[in-house]
Amino acid sequence: MSAWQAVIGLELHVQLATRRKLFSGAATAYGAEPNAQVGLVDAALPGTLPVPNAEAVRMAVRFGLAVGGRVARRSEFARKNYFYPDLPKGYQISQYEHPIVAGGEVRARLDDGRDVRVALVRAHLEEDAGKSLHDAFHGATAIDLNRAGTPLIEVVTTPCLHSAAEAAAAMRAIHRLVTWLGICDGNLQEGSFRCDANVSVRPGPDAPLGTRCEIKNLNSFRFVEKAVEYEIERQIRELEAGRPIRQETRLYDETRHQTRALRGKEEAHDYRYFPDPDLPPLVLAEAEIDAIAAALPELPDARRDRYQRELGLSDYDADLVTADRSTSEYFEATLAALGGPEPKRAKTVANWIAGELAAALNAAQRPIAESPVGPEALAGLIREIEAGRISQKVGKDVFAAIWAGEGDAATIIAARGLSVIRDDAALAAQVDAILAANPKPVAQYRAGDTRVLGWFVGQVMRATRGQADPATLDRLLRERLG
Amino acid sequence: MTIDESTLDHLARLARLRIEPADRGGLMADLAALTGLVGRLAAVDTAGVEPLSHPGDLTLRLAPDVVTEGDRADALLALSEAAQGGYYTVPKVIE
Structure with a gap:
């Protein structure tokens, strides 16, 4: 039973963050009034002709270069024919035989730290369809064409994934890459990044591929994981009961955590692709591809590796500060403000980002780019902590005060009198008071039980609200107890 | 080439057409004649000829990423058979 191997491939629909649509001059902004962003081409008015958006093409090339794929010097648009009310032309302009990007690879990291290499088949340019709302009106389906014509790249992976966790990790890795490249806003709720998963199982890694089912429109990492997990179990259950798997399209039911067959789509797809006669071949000049390559940012994997190599960050920390581009930029800006990348500081900055900052951002539901505490x-x-002017613990309070808008660290420390108490006389008074109030532990210490020293440190720290200088305090305690 | 009943049904489904029983015979004959023409084209020996998707050596002209079309919902919806609340409406599509 445990011999079953799942085989999963993903298709990711990545909406490109252009201002205008792929083939018309209408805007792509999310959330407009229904049908307020529909160009004449999007509405399929007779006699109109599509003109591709140069920026969408550049974004597709950027992706192709970033994944190490082959960027086609010459690609073609094709018509994918099907009838549906939210597709006014009766065909979707896509790419078929000659996509703009072929091959390439993305590295995906699993929760256990293992890396999976996700090989890509292709990435092609296409337009999105409109939206059908089936529940808006009684007895009618409402159509909003605002999304029609929005540029997408569809990224197709090879069937190289073998578990739900790997599928989710692959989706995350591609999501991180496209947002890092700035070609997609990555907003899953708004449908900017959608995933279809092809799932099959076979009796072992050497067996021929099983019949696959396609789970459509998964719009969260968690749903992909849950849906794929369910689907793998379902297929194994069917096969073990002697029932063959039917090739079909399935939908994931988020409330029941199961997939179900989509009725009316049992028939094999027959899209009758053919080259779009309205669109001559898309030819890219070598110089343009070179320019796009030269302008690529350092990619997340490369940056993560560099942080480990040059800054000595642990795998975990390096992963964390390259989770997305704004976190990475924040990290870099903080290091720069501290005078440059230096291993010890890198670790400190990473700790702050993963600790206080992440917690505060999470509580306030804010992205790091809008953090009230900037780099x-x-x-x-x-700097205040490094200089020994405040303790790490007081630092956390100061962080909260900066977050609350009380000014910069130095101002807050001065205003609240938070500086470390290093003055012997001031600290000695506190120490003496604590010792006088606790004769029993004093006796314990003097009888040889030196473990109580830590307890005294804690008491003085509490009395001084964490402001006692640890070295001075340690010395004073030992002098008096000894 | 002959077009049989199931091919006709398949094409009708793809085209979302309902075909009246009385029209079937005539349509099958018409489609057979059309595909016959394609059959004649297919008879040409194309061995060693590169597939051609577009005649001539035109290549694509691209548009800058600038919004040039505004809200024309009213004008577009006025062209449709049915609209409600700013949406096009069609008979309920059941998934």
Whole structure:
């Protein structure tokens, strides 16, 4: 039974973050009034002709270069024919035989730290369809064409994934890459990044591929994982009961956590692709591809590796500060404000980002780019701690105060009198008071039980609200107890 | 080439057409004649000839990423058979 192997391939629909649509001059902004962003080409008015958006083409090339794929010097648009009310032309302009990107690879990281290499088949340019709302009106389906013509790249992976966790990791890795490249806003709720998963199982890795089912329109990482997991179990259950798998399209039911067959789509797809006569071949000049390559940012995997190599960050920390581009930029800006990349500081900055900052952002539901504590402010705080003017613990309070808008670290420390108490006399008074109030542990210490020293440190720290200088305090305690 | 009943049904489904029983015979004959023409084209020996998707050596002209078309919902919806609340409406599509 445990010999079953799942085989999964993904198709990701990545909406490109252009201003205008792929073939018309209408806007692509999300959330407009229904049908307010429909160009004449999008509405399929007779006599109109599509003109591709140069920026969408550049974004597709950027993706192709980033995954190490082959960028076609000459690609073609094709018509994918099917009738549906939200597709006014009766065909979707896509690419078929000659996509703009072929091959390539993305590295996906699993929760256990293992890397999976996700080989890509292709990435092609296509237009999105409109939206059908089946529940808006009684007895009618409502059509909003705002989304019609929005540029997409459809990224197709090879069937190289073998578990639900790998499928989710692959989706995350591609999501991270396209948002890092700035070609997609990555907003899953708004449908900017959607996933279809092809799932099959076979009796072992050497057996021929089983019949696959396609799960459509998965719009969260968690749903992909859940849906694929369910589907693998369902197929194994069917096969073990002697029932063959039917090739079909299935939908994931988020509330029941199961997939179900989509009725009316049992028939094999027959899209009758053919080259679009309205669109001559798309030819890219070598110089243009070179320019796009030269302008590519350092990619997340490369940056993660570099952080480990040059800054000595652990795998975990390096992964964390390259989780997305804004986090990475924040990290870099903080290091720069501290005077440059230096291993010890890198670790400190990573800890702050993963600790206080992440917690505060999470509680406030804010993206890091809109953090009230910017890289400069965090650097200022770290500088105060490095200089020994405040303790790490007080640093957390200062962080909260910066977040609350009380000013920069130095101002807050001065205003609240938070500086470390290093003055012997001031600290000695506190120490003496604690010792006087606790004769029993004092006796314990003097009888040889030196473990109580830590307890005294804690008491003085509490009395001084964490402001006692640890070295001075340790010395004073030992002098008095000894 | 002959067009049989099931091919006709398949084409009708793809085209979302309902075909009256009385029209079937005539349509099958027409389609057979059309595909016959394609059959004659297919008889040409094309060995060693590169597939041609577009005649001539035109290549694509691209548009800059600038919005040039605004809200024309009213004008577009006025062209449709049915509209409601800013949406086009069609008979309920059941998934």
